[in-house]
Amino acid sequence: xxxxxxxxxxxxxxxxxxxxxxxxxxxxxxxxxxxxxxxxxxxxxxxxxxxxxxxxxxxxxxxxxxxxxxxxxxxxxxxxxxxxxxxxxxxxxxxxxxxxxxxxxxxxxxxxxxxxxxxxxxxxxxxxxxxxxxxxxxxxxxxxxxxxxxxxxxxxxxxxxxxxxxxxxxxxxxxxxxxxxxxxxxxxxxxxxxxxxxxxxxxxxxxxxxxxxxxxxxxxxxxxxxxxxxxxxxxxxxxxxxxxxxxxxxxxxxxxxx
Numbered sequence: 001x002x003x004x005x006x007x008x009x010x011x012x013x014x015x016x017x018x019x020x021x022x023x024x025x026x027x028x029x030x031x032x033x034x035x036x037x038x039x040x041x042x043x044x045x046x047x048x049x050x051x052x053x054x055x056x057x058x059x060x061x062x063x064x065x066x067x068x069x070x071x072x073x074x075x076x077x078x079x080x081x082x083x084x085x086x087x088x089x090x091x092x093x094x095x096x097x098x099x100x101x102x103x104x105x106x107x108x109x110x111x112x113x114x115x116x117x118x119x120x121x122x123x124x125x126x127x128x129x130x131x132x133x134x135x136x137x138x139x140x141x142x143x144x145x146x147x148x149x150x151x152x153x154x155x156x157x158x159x160x161x162x163x164x165x166x167x168x169x170x171x172x173x174x175x176x177x178x179x180x181x182x183x184x185x186x187x188x189x190x191x192x193x194x195x196x197x198x199x200x201x202x203x204x205x206x207x208x209x210x211x212x213x214x215x216x217x218x219x220x221x222x223x224x225x226x227x228x229x230x231x232x233x234x235x236x237x238x239x240x241x242x243x244x245x246x247x248x249x250x251x252x253x254x255x256x257x258x
Contacts, residue, residue: 004244015241109147123217
């Protein structure tokens with residue numbers, strides 16, 4: 001089996017993959033100082049709870065947007081899983097990067113583009129809800145054309161609460177109804193954060209579609225996609241495991257190249 005590791009700015013996701021299917025997954029807060037030994041103690045217990053022997057993992061693939069985290073994750077693979085990991089993007093990406101600075105594209109965005117193009121036809125807009133919310137445009141040939149980076153909803157809320165001393169910290173959740181005239185501070189914050197974010201999503205997606213000039217399907221991914229999918233009709237599909245699927249595909253590609 002394959003251990004796919006998606007190291008993001010906020011969390012590192014570990015997933016045991018059977019082909020392109022996720023058998024089990026766990027997440028831990030991203031900390032570049034966390035050692036391979038610390039990772040394996042935590043991970044071994046979780047594998048055991050799922051009835052998976054550590055020896056059953058025969059390969060590791062890593063995608064990271066946190067360069068300082070890579071060393072300890074690579075050490076984890078070599079020391080405890082028996083070999084050098086596949087590092088997604090280390091030898092380039094199997095897609096055309098039709099942008100001004102292809103070297104600056106984050107691994108998660110490239111992986112999403114690869115997996116989305118394999119799963120869906122035509123022009124695509126991939127919206128990934130992470131630390132940042134990213135919008136990536138992939139044309140019908142599979143070429144990556146660019147996109148948008150916006151603050152993630154948690155980041156937006158943190159900035160608001162930090163900068164305004166009298167505002168309380170609130171949970172990120174949908175308001176109870178669609179009213180946008182709040183009657184108290186907490187309601188007003190919920191409305192501003194949630195419906196303001198929905199308005200941003202719908203507005204930017206509309207602008208992207210107009211600029212593409214052809215019908216485009218919108219694919220949402222990331223942990224917070226489920227929060228919005230029931231409150232807007234701008235998504236055509238939600239693919240929760242898009243980045244992990246992209247990692248599995250990179251492992252497949254490496255096998256074919258050997």
